[in-house]
Amino acid sequence: MAPTSVLLPEGELRVARCDMLDKLIAVGDGDAALLYLYILRHGGAADAKVAARVLHLSGERYERAAFTLNQLTAPVQVSETDKPADAPQYTTDELRRARMDDHRFAAVCESAEATLGRTLTEGQLRCLLTAYDHLGLDAGAIIELLSYLKKEKGTVRLADIKREAYQWADMGIVTAPDAQQYLARRVNEKPLSDAVYRALGADPAQPAPKEQRVCRFALAHGFPPEAVELAVRRTDRHQGRRSLDYTLGILRKWDAGGVHTVSEITALEPEARAVVGQTTAQPTDSATLAAWEQDWAARVRSHRRKTEE
Structure with missing residues (x-):
């Protein structure tokens, strides 16, 4: 999706979407935020080469900012009325059935237990299902996330999984290739x-x-x-x-x-x-x-x- 598709029609007054601003703040990517302001100002007339020159961004920094911005705009297609504001409160039975009936989520659970070295608690299982079912990270992305946390911190805590999953979702990192690209950059x-x-x-x-x-x-x-x-x-x-x-x-x-x-x-x-x-x-x-x-x-x-x- 082109960044301009999330903007309001042309006019003297430019209005930014609050949900987009919240995502940019959460990501903390200054280049992406600057590019968003440039597009907001110029709308459909925005040209990539001109934007990079005016914003003093190298080709690499511009591409990275554009990628981040495109990832952040993708969820905008979903109406806020169709997307719950808070994570579902999964019951014990729902957690059990998710692990038994969805082989992809079952693979996430098995990988998590191998990473943690112990059987998942109900809280950990709920956190993983939230990332998978509510935030939209696929199985490969969650497995990459768990592996990354293990390498970085040694001991993976529930709070670390939750924080990182929400950050990845905000940045649009929801597939294994997205995760691998992001981690390689890190x-x-x-x-x-x-x-x-x-x-x-x-x-x-x-x-x-x-x-x-x-x-x-x-x-x-x-x-x-x-x-x-x-x-x-x-x-x-x-x-x-x-x-x-x-x-x-x-x-x-x-x-x-x-x-x-x-x-x-x-x-x-x-x-x-x-x-x-x-x-x-x-x-x-x-x-x-x-x-x-x-x-x-x-x-x-x-x-x-x-x-x-």
């Missing part, structure tokens, strides 16, 4: 996101919601971990305490000014040189970056050159 981004979390003083294994928000912004806007650390140190100096909101405000200010690496920031704001530690902040160059950081930095530089042309 794996590729993990070294960088872990480094950003460490710069924030966060636990990469269990980041808090606000920490995730700052990390998503940093990744989406091309801030390396060293720049995030610089923002954290500046926050400590100005606030005298840890404030993720203040740190995010600094990053937003730098992004608006078009500076993202430590060398760019310190060139624009010489006073920032003394913020990281007790010594002058060192420029971010290829000699100080790991291989994966060099590749990422090269892609950011390439993106900037293309948008300036």
